[in-house]
Amino acid sequence: MAQLIIPTPLRKYTENAATFNTDSITIEQAIEELTTEYPDVKQHLLDGSGKIRSFIKVFVGEEDIRSLAGEQTELKDSDVVSIVPAIAGGTYDLLLTTHD
Amino acid sequence: MKLTISKSANEIMQQHAIELFPDECCGFLYGHETEEVRTIELAVPVVNSKDGDKKRRFEISPLDYMKAEQCALQNNIGLLGVYHSHPQHPAIASEHDLKQAMPYFSYVILSVMDATIADIKSWKLNEENTIFLEEEISNEQ
Structure with missing residues (x-):
């Protein structure tokens, strides 16, 4: 059984589950199983066409699935799959904020 | 929620922000939280892996992010957010920050003016994940 690591920011959509175990054969199936179990997390992982969002990366161990077979990457029992959000930012002139 | x-x-x-000035620094924030208060106990610097203009942009590598999640799980501590600096800019979240922000995380921004800390603010996405709300910061003495 492979194990998915849910990133902390998305655990509010997985009932605070940090991990998700799956018997799915591919990454695509594992993500589908996860989003079926926790529908609220779907919009944060997948775009309108059902593909993994551009700012989300998926790693099997320390290998980016883009350097493997993408969403068709096959999973082994011992695999640990990390869902990794892009963490980036920086200064800019346009401010889109308000006070709490 | 108070921070x-x-x-x-x-x-x-x-x-970290002063050392890397005029480049942007970045790092992870760990701690614990209750319903009322989020407490940052630990700040851990990481490399700004942004290719190109580090004076106006920061990026944390996926491998550093994975290590941060593992560290939190192994030490039973919460990964509560990320900090970064805005050299020669105010500690206001930018459109660029908003575009890539994640729910739940506190985004602490340090304004560094002429190698001196000018201001520190923290921002968190609203429930709809559409805008940043400023978090009230209280510093432990």
């Missing part, structure tokens, strides 16, 4: 930052976390962030 409390420990003295040591504050010192680490500020020292």
